Amino acid sequence: MFSGSIPALVTPFRNGAFAEEDFRALVEWQIGEGSAALVPCGTTGEAATMPKDEHFHIVRVCADQAKGRVKILAGAGSNDTKVAIDNVQAAKDAGADAALMVPPYYNRPSQEGIFRHFAAVAEASDLPIVLYNVPGRTVTDIQPATMARIVKAFPETFVGVKDATGNLSRVSEQRAGCGAGFVQLSGNDETALAFNAMGGVGCISVTANVAPKLCAAFQAAWAAGDTAMALALHDKLYPLHIAMFTDASPGPVKYAVGRVRPGFPQELRLPMTEAGEASRKAVDEALAVAGLL
Structure with missing residues (x-):
């Protein structure tokens, strides 16, 4: 159902409010540039700062703008099982094709x-x-078994x-346990x-x-078997992958989007803050390596 390059979309804000027209333009650009699917309201989209109504309004806007051209994978996790169930229904009602779900965080449940x-x-x-297995954020690890x-x-x-565990051996373990048809997507650009x-x-x-x-x-x-080209593109993008996390995300990525799309709002919601000077410098240098500045 999902493969290829799938951006975890940033969410634009202006004066604290969701900037719908900026978001629609971002979705349109992403589809035109070849993104295979879209993830609204994930970690990078600052979903943790959104009330439920706003969260699923943004999912609805994403689905409406995409108009079926790409699949919509909506962030919908919660550490409360009842809320998680309600979130999945809300994602479906908003037009999402699937839900992206972390295991319960903070509670630290057993397997x-x-x-x-x-x-x-x-x-x-x-x-x-x-x-969505990201124990570095949730403190909860879905073990392969x-x-x-x-x-x-x-x-x-x-x-x-x-899979954002950073443990590459998990890919083989999960394929063995879940079957070859189970879709595995990296949650880390650099790997x-x-x-x-x-x-x-x-x-x-x-x-x-x-x-x-x-x-x-x-x-x-990579999908076409052109490993030499895939490696060359990986090398071109690698500094940018690293620069995206030189400060608390999504500060650096919002700054970077503003650099390649002038006028895109870089506002974040507290407790997230703008990228610092060293991070902005790293982003600019990486954008230059990638040929984007």
């Missing part, structure tokens, strides 16, 4: 608790779900994973090449906000 959480969500909804248990119990619901070599089929990307055409070309080269 059994993680399984039961996702089982309850699956039993209450028919929307496809991509698991638990992921396999979830997928085997609900194969029609759990169609893939965004996306190696992730694909291990059996991944794409990346849910921060860098694609800034360089969608290059990121799409990189994924297309």
Whole structure:
């Protein structure tokens, strides 16, 4: 259902409010540049700062602008199982094709608790779900055996994973446990090449906000078996991948989008803040390497 370059979209704000026209323009640009699908209201989209109504309004705007040209994978996770169930229904009502869901964060459930959480969500909804394993943020790690248990119990619901563990061996473990048809997407741009070599089929990307055409070309080269081109594009993009996290995200990526799309608002919501001077310098240098400045 998902493959290729999939940007985890930033959310533009003006004077604290969602900037709908800027967002629609961003979605249109992303589709025109070759992005394979779109993720509104993920971590990079500052979903943690959004009330529910605004969150799913933004998902609805994304789906409306895309008009079926690409799939919409809406952020919908929660550490409260009942809220997670409600979020999946809200994502479906907003026009999303699937939901992207972290395991419960902060609560620190056991592996059994993680399984039961996702089982309850699956039993209450028919929307496809991509698991999002990012223990560096959630402090909750979906272990490979638990992921396999979830997928085997609900194969029609759990169609893939965004793996941001940084552990490349997980790709092989998860393929063995979940089956070759289970979609594995890298959650880390800088290791996306190696992730694909291990059996991944794409990346849910921060860098694609800034360089969608290059990121799409990189994924297309790999899919076509042109490993030399994929490596060359990886090298061109690598400084940008690193620069995106030289300050708290999404500060650097919003700054970068503003550099390649003048006039795009760089406003963030507290507690997130603008990229510092050293980070902005790193972003500018990386944009130059990528040929984007």
